[in-house]
Amino acid sequence: MEKDYEDIPGTFVFDADRSREGYHLNQFCISLRLQANRDRFQADEKTYLDAYPMTSDQRDAVLNRDWNRLLELGGNIYYTSKLAANDGINFQNLAGLMTGMGVEEYRKMMVEGGRPIEGNRYKSEWGEE
Amino acid sequence: MARITAGIGCSHVPAIGVAMDLGNTHEPYWQPVFKGFEKSREWQKENNPDVIFMVYNDHCTAFDASCIPTFALGCAAEFQPADEGFGPRPVPVVKNHQKMASHIAQSLILDEFDITIMNEMEVDHGLTVPLSVMYGEIPQDGEWPALVIPLCVNVVQYPAPTGNRCYNLGKAIRRAIESYDEDLNVHIYGTGGMSHQLQYKRAGLINPEWDNDFLDRLTTDPVGLSQMPHVEYLREAGSEGVEMVMWHVMRGALNDDITEVHRFYHVPASNTAVGHIIFENHA
Numbered sequence: 001m002e003k004d005y006e007d008i009p010g011t012f013v014f015d016a017d018r019s020r021e022g023y024h025l026n027q028f029c030i031s032l033r034l035q036a037n038r039d040r041f042q043a044d045e046k047t048y049l050d051a052y053p054m055t056s057d058q059r060d061a062v063l064n065r066d067w068n069r070l071l072e073l074g075g076n077i078y079y080t081s082k083l084a085a086n087d088g089i090n091f092q093n094l095a096g097l098m099t100g101m102g103v104e105e106y107r108k109m110m111v112e113g114g115r116p117i118e119g120n121r122y123k124s125e126w127g128e129e
Numbered sequence: 130m131a132r133i134t135a136g137i138g139c140s141h142v143p144a145i146g147v148a149m150d151l152g153n154t155h156e157p158y159w160q161p162v163f164k165g166f167e168k169s170r171e172w173q174k175e176n177n178p179d180v181i182f183m184v185y186n187d188h189c190t191a192f193d194a195s196c197i198p199t200f201a202l203g204c205a206a207e208f209q210p211a212d213e214g215f216g217p218r219p220v221p222v223v224k225n226h227q228k229m230a231s232h233i234a235q236s237l238i239l240d241e242f243d244i245t246i247m248n249e250m251e252v253d254h255g256l257t258v259p260l261s262v263m264y265g266e267i268p269q270d271g272e273w274p275a276l277v278i279p280l281c282v283n284v285v286q287y288p289a290p291t292g293n294r295c296y297n298l299g300k301a302i303r304r305a306i307e308s309y310d311e312d313l314n315v316h317i318y319g320t321g322g323m324s325h326q327l328q329y330k331r332a333g334l335i336n337p338e339w340d341n342d343f344l345d346r347l348t349t350d351p352v353g354l355s356q357m358p359h360v361e362y363l364r365e366a367g368s369e370g371v372e373m374v375m376w377h378v379m380r381g382a383l384n385d386d387i388t389e390v391h392r393f394y395h396v397p398a399s400n401t402a403v404g405h406i407i408f409e410n411h412a
Contacts, residue, residue, distance in 0.1 A: 114335025
């Protein structure tokens with residue numbers, strides 16, 4: 001099936017291919033929704049992760065809190081935000097980290113009206129393939 | 130018989146709920162957001178419905194990746210606010226009109242909308258934030274002033290249902306509600322949006338021109354608007370802006386002729402453009 005939505009810069013559309021790739025990663029992330037699981041994860045992250053058969057790249061991205069890498073490996077933002085919440089990071093600060101702008105500069109951009117659509121529609125506008 | 134008298138479109142930004150729960154609504158950052166809902170709360174008091182039919186999406190809270198229903202109708206007696214990672218919101222439990230929900234489920238399926246029936250479900254900010262902005266702060270041991278029938282729509286894993294499908298589902302929901310033999314005033318909500326992208330390097334995208342055009346066309350061209358392809362939402366309104374398909378369910382359930390009684394648009398709330406609109410059905 002043609003993916004017309006792939007030509008959007010700086011964006012992952014969470015389709016079935018990404019969902020398959022990220023399944024165990026995302027199931028791990030959502031497990032942190034519950035306090036009892038957050039307690040167990042915080043006590044011993046590596047042992048907790050052993051219950052989820054994700055790839056070693058995915059596992060490393062979790063342990064390193066590499067937020068963009070998690071998305072590149074099939075994670076979805078609504079799942080990875082549960083890992084961020086475990087770390088006390090809300091959606092806005094997580095976006096600050098993912099954009100590489102940092103929390104303060106990102107917040108300032110949002111208060112000033114956000115990222116404009118002009119120049120941000122197509123990958124070619126970002127010099128991407 | 131039951132009747133739909135109004136439709137409400139409303140963003141459901143989680144940070145708005147947090148601001149209310151922490152008592153931060155008078156901070157300069159939040160003041161303009163809540164000012165936009167002052168008229169809505171007055172209108173809500175004067176027009177309080179018996180039942181709210183709430184079209185919203187779950188944000189990987191009640192539904193994990195193991196089961197992804199496109200349309201899931203809440204048929205449980207009540208719905209607990211969920212822990213989304215920071216602890217549950219301190220708001221009242223959401224109570225259903227269970228008999229009416231069962232009637233709607235049956236009517237929709239016979240009308241060829243094959244929905245999933247949820248007899249147990251927790252609800253996240255997607256459902257509770259619109260209630261909070263319309264009703265104001267209500268203590269956890271209090272009660273929401275209306276019963277709520279939740280319809281949860283998948284907008285997380287591509288593809289969400291098409292705008293056209295959502296619009297026609299709205300019409301089927303109306304047929305279901307109007308065939309329910311109890312004299313009830315019902316409001317229908319379409320929630321989510323407006324433009325926002327929460328993820329990766331384009332996070333923070335906001336498109337006010339697109340958003341306001343969407344709000345205009347709900348009145349002037351609702352059928353044309355419902356034909357918009359997914360890629361336009363994703364590109365123009367951000368990857369999470371595709372939530373806007375849920376507003377078509379609300380619009381489809383209303384009369385062709387409607388009156389816009391209130392509109393509010395503000396940037397930002399956290400990462401998101403806040404959009405809100407109230408329509409009354411012509412009598």
